Amino acid sequence: MIETTGSTCPLDHYLAMPDTSLDERLAAAKGELGRRAVVLGHHYQRDEVVKFADYRGDSLKLSQLAASREGAEFIVFCGVHFMAESADILRRDGQRVILPDLSAGCSMADMADIGQVEDCWEALEGLGLADGLIPVTYMNSAAAIKAFCGQHGGTVCTSSNAGAAFRWALERGQRILFLPDQHLGRNTGYAVGIPLADMPVWDPFAPMGGNAADRYSTARVILWKGHCSVHMRFLPEHVDRARELYPGVRVIVHPECRWEVVQKADAVGSTEGIIREVVGASAGTAWAVGTEIHLVNRLAREHPDRFITSLDSSGCLCTTMYRISPQHLLWTLENLLEGRAVNVIRVDDQVRDWARVALDRMLSIQ
Numbered sequence: 001m002i003e004t005t006g007s008t009c010p011l012d013h014y015l016a017m018p019d020t021s022l023d024e025r026l027a028a029a030k031g032e033l034g035r036r037a038v039v040l041g042h043h044y045q046r047d048e049v050v051k052f053a054d055y056r057g058d059s060l061k062l063s064q065l066a067a068s069r070e071g072a073e074f075i076v077f078c079g080v081h082f083m084a085e086s087a088d089i090l091r092r093d094g095q096r097v098i099l100p101d102l103s104a105g106c107s108m109a110d111m112a113d114i115g116q117v118e119d120c121w122e123a124l125e126g127l128g129l130a131d132g133l134i135p136v137t138y139m140n141s142a143a144a145i146k147a148f149c150g151q152h153g154g155t156v157c158t159s160s161n162a163g164a165a166f167r168w169a170l171e172r173g174q175r176i177l178f179l180p181d182q183h184l185g186r187n188t189g190y191a192v193g194i195p196l197a198d199m200p201v202w203d204p205f206a207p208m209g210g211n212a213a214d215r216y217s218t219a220r221v222i223l224w225k226g227h228c229s230v231h232m233r234f235l236p237e238h239v240d241r242a243r244e245l246y247p248g249v250r251v252i253v254h255p256e257c258r259w260e261v262v263q264k265a266d267a268v269g270s271t272e273g274i275i276r277e278v279v280g281a282s283a284g285t286a287w288a289v290g291t292e293i294h295l296v297n298r299l300a301r302e303h304p305d306r307f308i309t310s311l312d313s314s315g316c317l318c319t320t321m322y323r324i325s326p327q328h329l330l331w332t333l334e335n336l337l338e339g340r341a342v343n344v345i346r347v348d349d350q351v352r353d354w355a356r357v358a359l360d361r362m363l364s365i366q
C-alpha cells in the first residue's frame with residue numbers, strides 16, 4: 001500500500017547529489033515504475049528534467065494528457081503548482097498527482113487571491129454589472145479561482161485557446177472579467193476586435209479597482225492587474241534591436257508579453273504554438289523568441305539548421321519552474337518505489353467540483 005506521509009528517503013540527501021550522477025538512477029526508477037507513473041514536463045523545464053518526461057507540452061496539452069491517462073496510478077507533474085492542481089482536478093479516481101518541489105509556484109497566479117476576486121465581483125454587482133459578466137480565468141490561477149469561474153458561468157483558458165474562450169464568453173454575456181494576466185487578456189481581447197479603451201484594468205489594491213464606475217459599465221473586458229515577471233521583461237526596443245542585428249529575423253512571442261511587444265512581433269503563440277511555428281519553418285530561417293530561456297535554448301539546440309535566439313539577450317528565466325530539479329524528481333520516484341507518495345497535490349473536494357466544471361467547459365470549447 002502507498003503511504004502519503006513522511007519519507008525515509010530524506011530530500012537533503014538527494015539535494016547534495018551532483019546532477020551528473022542522477023541519470024542512471026532516474027532511468028532505473030522510471031523503468032521500475034513502468035506504467036504506474038507518467039511524468040509530464042512543461043516546455044520551460046530544464047533539460048536534465050524534461051528528458052525524463054513521458055510527454056512534454058504547454059499547459060493545455062498537459063491538462064488534456066492528465067485527463068486522458070487512465071493507466072497511470074501517479075501523475076508526476078514537472079511544472080508549477082497551478083498545473084499540478086489542474087491535473088488533480090482532471091485526474092481519474094484513484095490517481096494521484098505529485099509535484100516534485102512544492103515551492104514551484106507561479107508569481108502571476110499568486111497575484112489573484114480568491115478573497116480579492118470575490119470583493120471585485122461584489123463591487124461590480126453593486127454597480128449592477130454582475131448579470132452578463134462572465135469570469136474567465138487563465139490556467140495560471142489557483143483552483144479556488146477556477147472554481148469561482150465554474151460557479152459563476154465562466155471558464156478557464158490557456159494561452160493556446162484564449163481567443164476561443166473569449167468568443168464563447170462574449171456569446172453568453174456582455175463583458176468578461178479576465179483573471180489574472182492583464183497582458184494575455186488585453187492581447188486576446190484586441191485580437192478578437194475589442195478596442196483597448198474598452199478594457200479597463202481592475203487593481204485589487206485600489207478602491208473600486210482604481211477606476212470610475214462608468215469605465216466598467218462601458219467595458220467589454222475588465223482586466224485583472226496581474227502579470228508574468230518573466231514575460232514583462234521583453235520590451236518593444238528588443239524587437240527593434242533584433243531586427244537591426246539580424247536582418248530578416250522573425251520575431252515570435254508568448255501572449256503574456258506586453259501588448260506593445262505583441263503588436264511589433266511577427267507572430268504570437270503559446271509555448272506549443274511557438275515550437276510548432278519555428279519547427280515548421282524552413283531551414284535557414286532566423287528567429288528571435290520572446291519566452292522563457294529553457295524553451296528557446298532547447299529549440300536552438302534541437303534545430304541547428306535555423307538561427308534561434310532569445311529576444312532579450314540577457315535571457316528570461318522562470319525561477320519557479322527551475323525549482324523542479326533532477327534531484328527532486330529522483331526523490332519522488334524513489335519514494336514511490338519504496339511505497340510512499342510524497343508531495344501529493346490534493347484540491348479540496350468542493351473546490352474541485354466547481355473547478356472541474358470550468359475546466360470541462362474549457363476542454364469542450366473549440
Ligand code: 13P
Pocket residue numbers: 057058059060140158159160228256269270271272
Ligand atoms: P503555456 O500555456 O503557453 O504553456 O504557458 C504557460 C506559462 O506559464 C507561460 O508562462
Ligand code: SF4
Pocket residue numbers: 080105106107108109140228229230231256292318319320321
Ligand atoms: Fe508563471 Fe511566468 Fe513562470 Fe509562466 S513564466 S509559470 S506565468 S512566472
